[in-house]
Amino acid sequence: MTRLLTWTLSILWNGSTYNQTTTDSARLISASGNYSLTPPGISSFGGRGMVSSATFTLANHDGRYSADGDGAMAAYMANNGTYQMPISLVASIGDGTSVQLFSGVIKTVREQSPTPTQTGIVTIDARTMEDMYLNRRQSTTVTAFAEMHDESYTEADIMARWLDDAGLTDGQYTIDPGLFRIPYAWLDDESLVEECWLLAAACGGRFYGDANGDLVYENATHWLKTPHTTVST
Numbered sequence: 001m002t003r004l005l006t007w008t009l010s011i012l013w014n015g016s017t018y019n020q021t022t023t024d025s026a027r028l029i030s031a032s033g034n035y036s037l038t039p040p041g042i043s044s045f046g047g048r049g050m051v052s053s054a055t056f057t058l059a060n061h062d063g064r065y066s067a068d069g070d071g072a073m074a075a076y077m078a079n080n081g082t083y084q085m086p087i088s089l090v091a092s093i094g095d096g097t098s099v100q101l102f103s104g105v106i107k108t109v110r111e112q113s114p115t116p117t118q119t120g121i122v123t124i125d126a127r128t129m130e131d132m133y134l135n136r137r138q139s140t141t142v143t144a145f146a147e148m149h150d151e152s153y154t155e156a157d158i159m160a161r162w163l164d165d166a167g168l169t170d171g172q173y174t175i176d177p178g179l180f181r182i183p184y185a186w187l188d189d190e191s192l193v194e195e196c197w198l199l200a201a202a203c204g205g206r207f208y209g210d211a212n213g214d215l216v217y218e219n220a221t222h223w224l225k226t227p228h229t230t231v232s233t
Contacts, residue, residue, distance in 0.1 A: 004094040012086040027058040049197035060120040103213030128209030140186035154178020176219040
C-alpha cells in the first residue's frame with residue numbers, strides 16, 4: 001500500500017496574522033533542517049544552547065520573490081523586509097496524519113537568477129523561535145526581583161516570568177514544573193534566551209524552541225515521566 005505525502009509551507013509575508021498566511025507549497029523544491037540543543041562538542045548541560053535552523057528552496061520562475069519585481073511581494077522582499085517573519089512546514093500522509101516539521105522565523109531570503117539549465121529560485125534560511133528573542137536585552141526591576149525572592153520562585157517560575165515580561169503568552173511557551181527554588185535571579189541588560197539556557201542547564205534541564213514554534217523548558221525528570229517510544233534494531 002502506497003502513501004501519498006503532501007506538505008504545506010506557510011509563510012506569513014505580511015507579518016500580521018496567520019489568517020493571512022500565503023501558502024507557497026506548490027513552489028517548494030526542497031527543504032532541509034537541523035535540530036540541535038547545543039553546539040557540537042558542548043555538553044547538553046553546559047549552559048550554551050543553539051538555535052536550530054531550516055532551509056527552504058522555492059521556484060521563482062516568474063519573479064514572484066524578486067525584490068525588484070512589480071508584484072505585491074516586492075515590498076516584502078525589499079530591504080530585508082522578511083526578517084523574522086513566521087514560517088512553518090507541515091507534512092501529511094494519506095491516512096490523514098500530519099506532522100509539524102518546523103515552525104520558526106525567516107533569517108534571510110537569497111535570490112538566484114535563472115540560468116540556461118536552471119529556473120530562478122530563492123533560498124529561505126529560517127531559525128527556530130529562540131532567534132526572535134536571542135538578541136533582545138532585558139533587565140529585571142527591583143520590584144520583580146524582590147517578588148521572585150519572597151515568593152520562592154523555582155526555575156520554572158523565573159523562566160515564565162522572564163518570558164511574560166518579553167511579551168509572550170502561555171500559548172507561546174511550555175514549561176515543566178520547577179524542581180529547585182532559586183532565591184536570587186535577575187536579568188541586567190542580558191539576553192533572555194541565553195539566560196534561560198544557563199538556568200535550565202544549572203537545574204539539569206534544557207530550554208529550546210520546538211517544531212511547533214513554542215519555547216520549551218524540560219526539567220531534569222522530563223524523560224522519566226513523559227511517555228515516549230523507542231526504536232531498536
